[in-house]
Amino acid sequence: MVENGTSQSGQVGASGLGADPAQAPNPLDAMAIAYESGTRLPAPQVTRPLAECVGEVLAQDVRVVRDVPHYDSSAMDGFAVRGPGPWIVGENAWPVATGSLVPSEATSVVRQEWVQVDAGEASGAGTAGAGRISLAPGAPQRDLEPGRNIRRAGREALSGELVARAGELLTPAQVAFAAVAGHDTLPVCARPRVGLLLTGTEVVASGLPQPGFVRDAFGPQLPAYVRMLGAEVVASERIGDGEAETEAALEKLVGQCDVVVSTGGTGHSRVDEVRRAALRRVTGETGRVLFPELNMRPGHPTFLMEHSGVVHVGLPGNPLAAMVALRLVLAHVLRGALGRGIEQPGAVSLAHDFDPGQGRSGAGSAWRVMPAKPGDTSAGEGGQQSTQPRDTSGANLQRWELCDKRGSNMLRGLAQARGLVVIPPEGAGAGDAVACLPLPV
Numbered sequence: 001m002v003e004n005g006t007s008q009s010g011q012v013g014a015s016g017l018g019a020d021p022a023q024a025p026n027p028l029d030a031m032a033i034a035y036e037s038g039t040r041l042p043a044p045q046v047t048r049p050l051a052e053c054v055g056e057v058l059a060q061d062v063r064v065v066r067d068v069p070h071y072d073s074s075a076m077d078g079f080a081v082r083g084p085g086p087w088i089v090g091e092n093a094w095p096v097a098t099g100s101l102v103p104s105e106a107t108s109v110v111r112q113e114w115v116q117v118d119a120g121e122a123s124g125a126g127t128a129g130a131g132r133i134s135l136a137p138g139a140p141q142r143d144l145e146p147g148r149n150i151r152r153a154g155r156e157a158l159s160g161e162l163v164a165r166a167g168e169l170l171t172p173a174q175v176a177f178a179a180v181a182g183h184d185t186l187p188v189c190a191r192p193r194v195g196l197l198l199t200g201t202e203v204v205a206s207g208l209p210q211p212g213f214v215r216d217a218f219g220p221q222l223p224a225y226v227r228m229l230g231a232e233v234v235a236s237e238r239i240g241d242g243e244a245e246t247e248a249a250l251e252k253l254v255g256q257c258d259v260v261v262s263t264g265g266t267g268h269s270r271v272d273e274v275r276r277a278a279l280r281r282v283t284g285e286t287g288r289v290l291f292p293e294l295n296m297r298p299g300h301p302t303f304l305m306e307h308s309g310v311v312h313v314g315l316p317g318n319p320l321a322a323m324v325a326l327r328l329v330l331a332h333v334l335r336g337a338l339g340r341g342i343e344q345p346g347a348v349s350l351a352h353d354f355d356p357g358q359g360r361s362g363a364g365s366a367w368r369v370m371p372a373k374p375g376d377t378s379a380g381e382g383g384q385q386s387t388q389p390r391d392t393s394g395a396n397l398q399r400w401e402l403c404d405k406r407g408s409n410m411l412r413g414l415a416q417a418r419g420l421v422v423i424p425p426e427g428a429g430a431g432d433a434v435a436c437l438p439l440p441v
């Protein structure tokens with residue numbers, strides 16, 4: 001059931017308008033096409049201090065500079081000792097704290113609660129007494145085993161071993177390990193520069209709109225979402241639906257961005273100017289329409305074009321359609337641009353039959369991408385969500401149910417979703433494995 005075919009990958013006719021629906025790629029092919037397109041963008045690197053590296057994408061493999069740890073150290077508070085004891089502090093026993101340097105002649109570290117002071121002063125870690133000490137009566141012998149409680153140099157990592165690979169999105173732990181491994185800065189990919197073109201005369205950015213007007217669903221989330229995808233919004237244009245303003249805004253954006261993300265205006269009506277304006281720019285050797293639309297609902301009017309030196313992702317105006325397209329298409333343009341691998345969708349098992357013949361007429365022949373969430377876990381047999389399908393029946397996968405309120409103009413279902421499930425045109429039955437992309441990324 002889950003497949004990632006490539007049959008429809010590649011460029012389709014540059015005419016765009018009225019393209020044969022059979023040439024519209026399915027959602028999984030669209031991810032691959034978008035990824036390829038992203039790889040053609042410039043990929044500058046920058047060096048950043050470690051404190052600014054979490055969430056950035058590593059530009060080169062990074063290796064351990066010096067053995068970790070770089071000296072033999074104590075794993076306990078107590079005494080580094082040579083031989084079986086009793087010991088004379090300063091001669092064959094040395095007070096140590098956890099993490100202290102252990103003298104090279106020590107054979108092990110005995111924790112302080114297992115040591116008794118026989119004479120003089122040697123009261124504990126960090127004090128340099130000159131007393132006589134021995135293992136307390138009844139204390140186990142194991143702290144006398146050679147090497148006991150000594151963290152040997154290089155035990156965690158040897159110089160030259162890998163810290164993280166190019167293309168990885170750096171986690172807090174990776175950045176911390178890079179510090180311990182000897183780095184002060186890391187080479188990361190410069191964030192692709194994204195320009196937003198938010199269209200719609202009826203769209204208002206605050207307050208309670210009058211009938212005929214709608215509250216902007218994109219402005220409040222897109223800059224943060226784009227950041228989560230590894231890029232940065234560097235310019236934003238909010239316009240109505242006119243031809244001249246669309247032209248002017250696009251002209252402004254292409255000069256300062258790598259990727260343009262537009263919302264709305266993807267239709268074919270007289271007020272949908274974005275598609276026409278983008279198509280007019282598809283000229284010369286480098287201009288291309290990668291797809292004029294998709295074989296997917298919601299989101300079928302989504303387009304992907306390369307023009308004016310940018311990749312242009314045309315998101316439909318309907319909010320759910322736009323967010324589905326963003327998760328599939330924009331996310332993959334940016335993965336390509338950042339040298340990250342193409343995403344391998346996880347798999348979940350559908351909790352209920354889904355018959356695409358239901359709903360809007362004509363929708364039955366399209367792929368469907370829908371907000372979904374884990375169902376009642378007691379009903380499933382699998383437990384945790386798997387990232388790899390273990391079998392195509394989905395019997396071992398966690399059961400997921402579709403969210404309600406998932407009309408293409410809605411957001412309520414998406415707001416409850418943990419992922420987007422991808423269902424082929426023939427539909428899917430309860431218990432079938434289906435591809436699933438986690439949300440928000």
Ligand SMILES: Nc1nc2c(c(=O)[nH]1)N[C@H]1C(S)=C(S)[C@@H](COP(=O)(O)OP(=O)(O)OC[C@H]3O[C@@H](n4cnc5c(N)ncnc54)[C@H](O)[C@@H]3O)O[C@H]1N2
Pocket residue numbers: 198199200202203214215216217218219263264265266267268272299300301315316317318319321408409
């Ligand atoms: N005759 C046809 N009409 C429509 C078709 C079709 O095939 N034939 N497709 C429908 C589908 S599917 C979609 S999706 C939309 C695509 O619309 P556009 O990309 O052209 O976008 P607009 O017309 O500008 O807006 C559509 C819808 O979205 C609302 N919108 C726009 N921006 C925002 C925003 N920032 N926040 C919230 N809502 C927004 C807008 O008010 C409209 O309701 O076309 C269908 N029609």
Ligand code: MOO
Pocket residue numbers: 296297298299300301316318321408409
């Ligand atoms: O993109 Mo539209 O909203 O398919 O439904």
